[in-house]
Amino acid sequence: MLRVLGLSAAEQDLYEALVEHSPVTLEELDRLAAQHLPPGLTGAVAVRLEELGLIALLPEDPPRFVVVPPEMGLDALIRERARELAEARLRVGQLATRYHRTTAAQESGGLVEVVIGREAVLRRFEQLQRGTRKEIRMFDAPPYAGVVGGNTQEFDLLSRGVDYRVVYDRRAIEVRGTLQAIAGYIAAGEQVRVGDVPMKLVLSDYPMGLVPLRHDLQMVESALVVHDSTLLDALTALFEMYWERAVPLHISHGRAQLAETTSPTGAQRDLLARLVAGQTDKAIAAHLGWSDRTVRRHVRAMMIQLDAQTRFQAGYQAVLRGWLTDEKSSQDDATTT
Numbered sequence: 216m217l218r219v220l221g222l223s224a225a226e227q228d229l230y231e232a233l234v235e236h237s238p239v240t241l242e243e244l245d246r247l248a249a250q251h252l253p254p255g256l257t258g259a260v261a262v263r264l265e266e267l268g269l270i271a272l273l274p275e276d277p278p279r280f281v282v283v284p285p286e287m288g289l290d291a292l293i294r295e296r297a298r299e300l301a302e303a304r305l306r307v308g309q310l311a312t313r314y315h316r317t318t319a320a321q322e323s324g325g326l327v328e329v330v331i332g333r334e335a336v337l338r339r340f341e342q343l344q345r346g347t348r349k350e351i352r353m354f355d356a357p358p359y360a361g362v363v364g365g366n367t368q369e370f371d372l373l374s375r376g377v378d379y380r381v382v383y384d385r386r387a388i389e390v391r392g393t394l395q396a397i398a399g400y401i402a403a404g405e406q407v408r409v410g411d412v413p414m415k416l417v418l419s420d421y422p423m424g425l426v427p428l429r430h431d432l433q434m435v436e437s438a439l440v441v442h443d444s445t446l447l448d449a450l451t452a453l454f455e456m457y458w459e460r461a462v463p464l465h466i467s468h469g470r471a472q473l474a475e476t477t478s479p480t481g482a483q484r485d486l487l488a489r490l491v492a493g494q495t496d497k498a499i500a501a502h503l504g505w506s507d508r509t510v511r512r513h514v515r516a517m518m519i520q521l522d523a524q525t526r527f528q529a530g531y532q533a534v535l536r537g538w539l540t541d542e543k544s545s546q547d548d549a550t551t552t
Contacts, residue, residue, distance in 0.1 A: 237282035356384035364396025410461030
């Protein structure tokens with residue numbers, strides 16, 4: 216545990232022993248070290264602990280070694296490591312700036328790499344995830360070359376606060392084992408929607424993207440690595456467009472439930488139509504015989520049901536789900552609050 220602070224295993228063993236037995240004479244130190252260290256290491260280890268500021272030799276008769284209070288000695292080492300890490304982080308930022316400046320100056324052909332071979336593609340995928348700071352966005356679709364749900368690295372990144380937004384193709388949830396794997400990712404924090412995706416795609420804020428070399432080939436066999444460029448911007452815009460169109464997925468008792476499978480009531484359909492038409496809450500309330508507060512409450516409930524953040528998004532999602540084109544006769548217009 217203390218190796219991260221620069222202590223070897225032998226130094227940590229002797230230090231922890233001294234914490235419980237300090238202060239000790241040189242003779243007592245030898246006996247204590249014999250229980251924890253190989254022969255001949257006592258002097259060197261003691262000198263090293265003294266250099267690190269963890270123990271001190273008191274000029275008494277006889278001389279004795281005493282442990283510096285851990286909250287002082289170890290905290291000093293922690294502060295030193297923190298300073299070194301801060302300097303390293305600053306250096307990484309400088310190198311990253313130089314790298315992206317150099318990349319931008321290269322010809323456009325250098326912004327897209329062709330990666331051939333399963334191992335090479337998987338390495339780039341791991342690199343892409345490992346370098347992500349805040350968010351990964353993905354299109355996921357069959358066919359699958361390996362075990363569905365085999366991306367164990369995602370669980371680690373989710374636990375560290377990296378967001379994952381994934382649009383699964385409708386065919387994916389029909390593949391054996393996929394729904395169970397998705398449920399595991401959702402439980403870990405993955406945000407999931409379902410739609411008709413055009414291809415497999417992985418996007419990182421690295422910034423980097425990964426797409427199949429050819430549409431009819433699996434990504435693990437060959438892929439294009441897209442670096443920071445207008446092409447990557449276009450792929451990002453493509454993802455966001457499909458994310459807005461996709462339907463949130465909920466899994467209950469091992470079965471997929473899409474938000475669009477829930478049909479609106481007649482009153483909800485009438486309310487949505489008037490929202491899309493731009494009517495005010497007051498006008499809607501007058502037409503439906505509701506109070507303004509009731510209108511706002513119904514609007515909020517539909518926004519939650521449609522996974523929308525704004526009224527515009529609610530209307531947009533309703534149109535995508537066919538809620539405003541359903542010819543079913545509405546018998547619920549007169550329903551009350």
